[in-house]
Amino acid sequence: MSKKGIHDSSNSYQYKALFDNSTIGLYRTTPDGKIILANQAMVNMLGYNSLEELTKRDLEKDGFEPSYPRETFKRLMSEYGFIKGIESAWKRKDGSVLHVRESARAIRDDNNEIIFYEGSVEDITDKKIIENQIQESEEKYHQLYSSMNQGLALHEINLDDTGKPVDYTFLDVNDSFTTLTSLTREMVIGKTVREVIPDIEEFWIQRYGEVVLTGNPTQFEDYSKPLDKHFYVSAYRTKLNQFAVLIENITERKKTEIYIKNLNRVLMAIRSINQLIVKETEKELLIKKACELLVQSGGYKYAFIVLVDSSKQLELFAESNLDSQFTQLIDEIRNGKFPKCYTELWDSTEKISVYNPKTHCNECAIAGFPNEDVTKFLVGKLENDDKIYGFINLAVKSDFIEPEENYKVFDEVVSDISFALHAIELREKREKAEQDLIEAKVKAEEMNRLKSNFLANMSHELRTPMAGIIGFTRIIKDNYKDEDIQELSALILQSGSRLMETLNLILDISRIEAGKMYDEYGEFDIINTTKDVIEKYRQDANEKNLFINTIFKTGSIKFVHDERLLYQSISNLISNAVKFTNTGGITIEICEEEYQDREYAIIKVNDTGIGIPESKLNLIWEEFRQASEGLNRSYEGTGLGLTVTKMFIEKMDGEITVESTIEKGSTFTIKIPIPTHTTIVQKPEPEQEAIERPYILSVEDDFGSRNLVKRILRELYNVELATNGVDALEMIKSKHYSAILMDINLGRGMNGLEVSQEIKKLPEYINTPIIALTAYAMAGDKEKFLANGCSHYISKPFNTEELVGLLGKVVDESL
Structure with missing residues (x-):
């Protein structure tokens, strides 16, 4: 399930549980009057059979409060963001009127636009009837007040010498009053409020005194700390210096409102954390901002996150609103000493633990934690893909959401942050791998540059003296007929040619590897090129008493490419054939074959030489490798000829294969595609003129x-x-x-x-x-x-x- 799905599911579960169990009406509407959510108490209060039937009611079009225009409601919500204890008359489904007291607030999105209204409704029809009857007749008041659901009390205000209200006396109370306040008649009748409740808050006396002195009734909600209850109060003057008070215990409703408020704060914090983990790419900033969001938006008392490495050593730490009492604990963690809650979670399959600071932290550095506002410590293990990244700690306030829901929300927070840390780690590993590749590429390019410079220098230093050696040797050989000089000159030329052949092979490999093998395209005849190569080695073959035979099944094969590549490839094969053949000879066969509607030139070089072991048929194509290797190798050579040959043939879109049998010989086969026709423009021969020596x-x-x-x-x-x-x-x-x-x-x-x-x-x-x-x-x-x-x-x-x-x-x- 996606994170959005998890949040939606959790949200639905929490609201459903709240609505199903609430005895007051709860609703949610859109600004344009669509009812999108209501509990059963609301449905019953308005006389509907089901929520579906109620949601068809359009508040904008139909209306339901004849004494309270909806435009006024919308204006108050827009200006103040809430209404509190507004009394008005609503219509039921059957058209009958009920009196309600409504509290609501506007829920806004990130752009501060109102997206819906959320409120609670209480049926006060009985109270309104009672109030009207009290005002109409004292007798009716006495008949009703003892049986009504609301608590009713009659008081007399006590003034000091200056006429300032300083106390009030209980004259009478009904049974509901004693039930709602837990104050019996015997405890209160004839006594002042200061006698009954010595630590009474001063504002109760001041508000009631204002009603008596001005005659203006008042309605308000407030909390009585001595009684530990929330009350909704209606007070009005009955006669000189006397007033009546109607009270309702709204403690459960206030708890529900606080629950909804805190739950929305936490859900908004989770949404913000989800946005954070998408865009934040640094661990330190991630955990710092997460702590701030959980405290500032989520409503937790404090938050801190500890990240550790695999050896349990502190790596990073972040906190928000942390009490100084935790200084010693954090110092111990920095020094590698885990608190008991961390140690237990590290080896556990559970992700979260809940601790009461007054009973579970006696062995910890925060033993005796004095903050009375904190009831629970939540500890979560940040783990993803079997790796533990650290721990998150939250302090839960005494008026926070219900424990069961709180734990579910915390579990979600732990999972989200763990996932984010894992994602950041994967990104860091990927970036490091990319950086390593870049550095390796730079190093390889530098090594290639150094290699190229080295080969260039070596080429220059070898070719320059070789030019003189070979050139002067040829001059000596051509101009001196002495047999010894001829023999020595031939040996020098042979050795020089062998050295130049080795150098050229190395340079060819370098060019190919660097991608700088520049082709000189032109049309040539494969038959004629092969004949030229054969003539180059015929003398060497004669000296070893080897035959060189040709089988050309066609007179000419025109080919367009760099003739040097094919010339050198055939030359390498015939050179090897002569070198590794002691008896018999070499046969060169050329023909044309058609395969899949394409013409190919087939060139085979067959010898009766020593052959190649089957286990080394693949090895011979590798650089500097030979079938005979080591200190006791039987034949000279660099082991580059076949490597270069294979590269050249593949550069011509061809392929080369080998078949060989020990002591019987080898056959190398070149197969290259040839064009069906070519056109080459011949340059005219320049006219020869008699000129003096230039x-x-x-x-x-x-x-x-x-x-x-x-x-x-x-x-x-x-x-x-x-x-x-x-x-x-x-x-x-x-x-x-x-x-x-x-x-x-x-x-x-x-x-x-x-x-x-x-x-x-x-x-x-x-x-x-x-x-x-x-x-x-x-x-x-x-x-x-x-x-x-x-x-x-x-x-x-x-x-x-x-x-x-x-x-x-x-x-x-x-x-």
Whole structure:
């Protein structure tokens, strides 16, 4: 059941019990005259058969008090918010008239708008008849007063020498008077009120004296402390210095009114607490405001809440209107000493306990609590989802609502606050988890940045010397025919290529993980790409006496994507096949298949090698993992080739699978979707013109790289060298260069990008190609250089064909 439902159910139960048992008429109406609630006493008083029949009566349209206009009633309620003891004549259902005394109050919403009237009605027809008869005839008065329900007393006022009323004497009383007041005739006749009731409140004498002296009758309600009763009183002068008093014991009615008032206060406090727990997100403010609401709105004498941690240590404390007597108790709780009521509740399945401070708190720090206005202590355990958050304590006033209803309301308060504390804790845990995730994300991003910087630096530091090593080794191999030099050069090139292959694989992994693998789309033929890869490894296969066979079931398969991805994937598979095959050979099979109305290219690389154990077929796709691992691994390699291959194939929306048998070989199958048709616009071949040898400027701070570039290009171009940005800018002012080779890391001073941007500011160099020739090859480096002054990019180490080919192209285009 929802909280609203719980409140509605509780409210209905409390009002029903009150109405059913009350002997006076109770009602609730809307401002426009609709009767929405009345008890049976009210129904009977007005002569109706049922509440349903009574509620059809429209007070605005029908009216029922010929002597008391409803507009007057509404005006008084609007101005004062209540009426008290108003007497008027009402009509019953059959049209007969009854005299009533009515008290009512206006109930307002949070916007101070009246939402309904709530009141009590007493049938005083007999009293009115008696009053009229007393005024008409003394004899009739004596005949009636002894049998009437109201108490009747005749008094004589006693005046001092100045004529001031100071006492009054009992002349006569009827039986009802003795019943209502518990004062017998023998106790009062002929005696003054001060003799009968020595501690009589002065206001009784003053009011009666005013009636006698002025002759004006009066009606009022008040409480007699000595008699401990509430009375409704009508007083009027009968003769000189004498007056008559009609009394009714309205103690039960007043208790009912107080009950309704306190109950409404508590229910309003619960409503406010429900609103509080929805919007309050801090424990400290929640418990502080809850205590204030329970005292200020709910009518409790005081309230305090203690929150503790799992080890029963005080965490938070809040109070409202707390007596100084509790200072020692709170200090003990702060020091980890629980009062007996807390200890009992902690281990109990019950949520609330009720204590009488005069009998149950003798062992507590508040023993001998002196406040006579407090009759009960309510202690509640704040618990939700099997976690105890602390305790709430309320003090109940002596005139508060009935205990049974009070406990039900308190139970609801305990449940509401417990739920709120649990909700706040869940929110705090969620926010902490979110903050932890944010911090972890920031840390991961920082680690990724550090990793990227590290790889970038390592790439530069490895590629720069490797450019010189591989470049000069090729020059030596091409120019010296000595067998030893040829053999050593080949070994250097083989080792250098292996190192560059490892570096490239690591960089590919870094690019993919960073999401910075920039594709260069174009149309290519899968068959031709595969043939190029095969030729790359044919020499290696021949050296191991392995065959490389091809089965191409189609002459051409056009595909649009980044050719590098497929080239590298097939290269990795054939490289592994050659590496792990000792006898037999490798067969590459390519065909086309149709599946679910879509064409696929199927590429199979089959070898007769050592095979892969079934238990390690999934392991081979992981980074830095191999089927043979540990100190005694049988084959070299980083364990990255298949990881990169799988990433590349999936990037092309394809998939790669493997089948393998130990000592019989493995078959890797690539399956990628191919488009049904493509259109590629071919660029026209530029016309060749006879030109003189162009001038090329190489801006490079590394000695080895400078000399390598000059050696490679000296037969084709006039190559001039600059070791820093300042020299380069001076040289371009004195001569026009057809192309510029620009290293990015130039050491101290300007870097390559800054130099390139300065060059592009010169009108004669706006269209001059600037080729970034650098060891920076991390994800995004190429794009960064091309966006900041460079027109082309080659990563170190480069091969001669790559550099010569690109220069030939850009120089021809610029001429």
